[in-house]
Amino acid sequence: MVIWLLVASALAADPVVGVAQPVDEPVVAATASPQESSGNGVSVAVTNDFEFRYWVRDQRVPSFPDRAVFNYMEQVNRTNISIGKGKWSAWAQIDQVALFANRYRLDGELVNERELVGPSAYTPLPNFLYINPEKLSASFDGGNVEVTLGDFYATFGNGVALSVNRNPQVDIDSSIQGARVTYSSDLWDVVALVGQLNRQQVFQDNPNLDIMGDRRHLVAGVRADRYGLGPAAVGAHAVMVDYVQDTGFGPSFSQLGGPDAVVAGASTELYGVGGIDWLAEADAFYYGAGDLITPNGDDWGYAAYASATAYVGPTTWQFEGKRYLNTETVNGPLGDEQYELAIAPTLEYDLAITEDSSGAVNSDDIAGGRLRVDWAADPGRLTPYASLGIFRDWDTGPLHFNTVPETIVHPFVGIEWFPGETAAIVNVGYRSDIRDGNDSGTDRQLYTDLDIKFPIGKHLHLDVAGQGEWFRWGVNPLQQEDYVEFTSSISALHGSDWAIIWYTDFTNNPLVSSKGNISEALYGALEVQVKPSDALTLKLFGGSQKEGLRCAGGQCRVLPGFSGIRAAAVGSF
Amino acid sequence: MRHLLALAALVLPLSAMADPASDFSLRDLNGDTVTLSQHAGQVVLIDFWATWCGPCKQELPHLQEMYTELGDQGFTVLAVSTDDARDKAKVKPFIRRSQFSFPVLYDTQSDVLTAYNPGKTLPFAVLVGRDGEVASLHSGYNPGDEVALRAEIEELLAHGAPSQAAPAVETAPTAAPAE
Structure with missing residues (x-):
């Protein structure tokens, strides 16, 4: 944390201006340290993740082929702070990125080769430095009832209707910024939420160039789960989305109209019924926005997903089936923002997905199933398995x-x-x-x-x-x-x-x-x-x-x- | 810059103190409620894992061994699945066929993950002592790590019987773990 502050200080004091030169040994100062602390019942956790990159580009200015002026340096930092005291807790995530050597002087004229911040994002800072309080959240836990104001993640059922979550494997960290109330008991989980989608603006693994402002789409939803119904748990949910075209806080309210998309569904989980564990979910989609209506003129869609798992001796047999029609449409308006609002089970193998098969992952009209058999030859130690998806x-x-x-x-x-x-x-x-x-x-x-x-x-x-x-x-x-x-x-x-x-x-x-x-x-x-x-x-x-x-x-x-x-x-x- | 330095001044003194583990309540594989506070007085390893995480799968058999062999002394594992909701169907079959008997919990809203592990590394484990204080954090797994982890757990177990401990985690309504 301290080192990061020192680096940020140095950055602010002495931006790189002029012809960019490769560095032999980039100065690296880094610390990433969740630090747990408490005093008088207060717990504080600080995590800091610092990365410095020197990007080599083979581009050249035609008249100066010997100068690698397009090389540049990028420094990214993420700080998470969690504070808890009794029933209260708060969380903040602060992202920061700085570019060095992203400009050069050609024939006496300063050329800004790479812009860190695009025109749709506001920053009062110099154009080589960007700091964003990405997540801010405060919660009160009153026992069975918890209230959260600010950022939170949310997933309903199997993710078909709502799945706004962090996915660090692919550098996605979107949240909902608003209010969430949850009620939990042994038999019930109920969550109600309303807020604006909050897409992360500073990436941890991808290059940060032309950072764009947030289009703060409005989302509201409610889900209730009932447990203890014999061997069953059931749940039902509804989600409403209103997409906006422009960036910033204002459009989410000024452009508020009727819901652009509504998803309603139910799910169930059966524990060991007939010796089989069951999961099932069905959802219906309605699209009110004209640009979401399909080429066929459909303003609706549906999704059905089920899983059945049987345990036969040392083998596990799992069958999953799906039928999705116009379900990916709900993510369409978020395409250029590179995250999704709802993610249904794909039944695909993530490591094998190509440019070609990603079309099936995002298909709006697909049905199929997958059977997987695992043999616990030595439980937890040796498991061969086979899978067939059609x-x-x-x-x-x-x-x-x-x-x-x-x-x-x-x-x-x-x-x-x-x-x-x-x-x-x-x-x-x-x-x-x-x-x-x-x-x-x-x-x-x-x-x-x-x-x-x-x-x-x-x-x-x-x-x-x-x-x-x-x-x-x-x-x-x-x-x-x-x-x-x-x-x-x-x-x-x-x-x-x-x-x-x-x-x-x-x-x-x-x-x-x-x-x-x-x-x-x-x-x-x-x-x-x-x-x-x-x-x-x-x-x-x-x-x-x-x-x-x-x-x-x-x-x-x-x-x-x-x-x-x-x-x-x-x-x- | 003055604001940044002020922030540093605020954070640094706090970082020198100790930390109670935050309580949480999650559902297990059978839909029953499990809280951290119901394990007050025990040494608890909160292990964040996922079915797609190879090192996590390598480590879990070692955690099962510790859970089996040290359970009588007051040690337990709470394995928090970080799988996405769309992969929920994968979790229980993996646990059952591996014959893991420690409680496995779903963190569907990522609340516990956010509180304990906002970074990217899996597996990630939080070791909580009998007093409810966070004893250590462990990120990643390589063969041999379990030896040092077990030694640390045994040292924490030796720091008093469960009945002698003064748990720092707040109590909450409890339900018996199903696993």
């Missing part, structure tokens, strides 16, 4: 590569093995997107991912991890080229004290815009991690990593490639 996707909208409906067949097998100091997780799958008729062909994907860790000496382990795919397109209007790509890492680990990691990425996928540092398709990078205590992990990375689509928690985002140096500290006390 879907029918009728959506041929703009996000899809298919122009005709398709049938998706996706089997995969895997194993998890944790025999003491050795650990192995390996998956192999083959996915076919079979288009109707003979003219569109079939997209085919063979993939694997693995993580194998084994001892090579006293307190010393080698960790080999990676994922790769071979992709062959069918026929489609864009005629993308077939490709092979993989990411991998080989790590030497000394317990949790230190690690040396070598990364190798490869891709000849023309949809990937990044370029390798070893060859155009091959990327290499080295990272050193040191953990001097449980409190602190220091990381220093140098090299290149490829751009790639990453999916987690039902959301996908293209994470940009990186070339350069970055340093960070992640810690806990």
Whole structure:
């Protein structure tokens, strides 16, 4: 925290102006430390996450090919502060980002190559520094009733109607800023909320350029869950959304009209009925806004999802089924803001999702199911498993590569093995997107991912991890080229004290815009991690990593490639 | 800048103090309510994990061993699933087939996660002593970490029987854990 303040102070006092020059050793000062404290019943937790990146760009000004003036530096910080006293608690998240060397002087004229803050975001600070009180929240816990004012996350049921949550794997941290009241007892959970969607403006992993202001869409919802109905729990919910076009606090009220979208649904969970655990949810969607009405003229949609899990001896059999029609439409107005309001179970395997299959993830007209069988050969230690997913996707909208409906067949097998100091997780799958008729062909994907860790000496382990795919397109209007790509890492680990990691990425996928540092398709990078205590992990990375689509928690985002140096500290006390 | 320095001056003195673990109430896999305060007087490991997290899965068998072997001495594990709501169906089958018997809790609104673990690392564990104070935080898992963790737990267990402890967590309505 202190070091961060000192760095921020230095930034504010001495911005970089002039011709940008690469630095031999970027000055790195970092601390990331949840600090727990209390006095007179007051508990305070502070977490600080600091990262510094030196971005290398191969762009050049034509008249100065020897000067890497497009290289720049970025420093990102996130501070979380939680305070509790008795029944009261408060939480704040403050994000800060600064750019250095993002401008250069050409022929005596200052050229601002990269803007940190776009015109739609307000900041009184100089244009190389941005500080945002991203989350502010206060709660009162009165026993069964809790009231929260400010930011909170919210999920109803299985996420079909509402799922506004943090997803750090893909650098998404959206919340609702407003009021939430919850009632909880042994038999009931009831939550009512109203507020504005609060999208994070400062990214932790993605580059921060042209930061845009928030479009503060209005959302209101209520859900009630009843437990203890014999072996059952049931719940029902309703959510209303009013989208706004402009940024800032005002439009959420001045542009308030009738609800643009309404979702109402119910879910149930049955514990061991007939020897089977059941989950089911059904939702109905209504769209009041003209731009949400489908090309077919539909102003409605629905979603049905169910899961049944049986335990037969050492095996677990789980079947999940879904039918979604016009359910992704509710997320459409948030597309350019890169987060989602509602995330239904996809039944997809996150690590295998490609640009092609992400169309099925976001399909507005899809049905299918997945059967997965796990065999607990040595419970908790050795589990082989197999899965088969079959879907029918009728959506041929703009996000899809298919122009005709398709049938998706996706089997995969895997194993998890944790025999003491050795650990192995390996998956192999083959996915076919079979288009109707003979003219569109079939997209085919063979993939694997693995993580194998084994001892090579006293307190010393080698960790080999990676994922790769071979992709062959069918026929489609864009005629993308077939490709092979993989990411991998080989790590030497000394317990949790230190690690040396070598990364190798490869891709000849023309949809990937990044370029390798070893060859155009091959990327290499080295990272050193040191953990001097449980409190602190220091990381220093140098090299290149490829751009790639990453999916987690039902959301996908293209994470940009990186070339350069970055340093960070992640810690806990 | 003066405001930043003032903030630092505010935070630094507080950071030198101790910390009581915040109480919470979550539903377990069978829909029953579990609170931290109902385990007052015990040594509690609050472990944040997810079904997609490989290191979490590697660590959980070790936590089960500690839960089994040290439970009589007053140790328990509260495994808080951070899986998204859309992945809820994956949690219970994983726990049942692995034969883990410690309480597993859903944090569907991410309230507990926000209070304890606003960072990105999983697994993340909070070790709470018999006195209800946070003894230590542990992020990530590598083979061998469980040895040091167990030693720390055993040391905390040795600091007095449950009946002798003065729990700092506030009491709340309780329900028997189903697991």
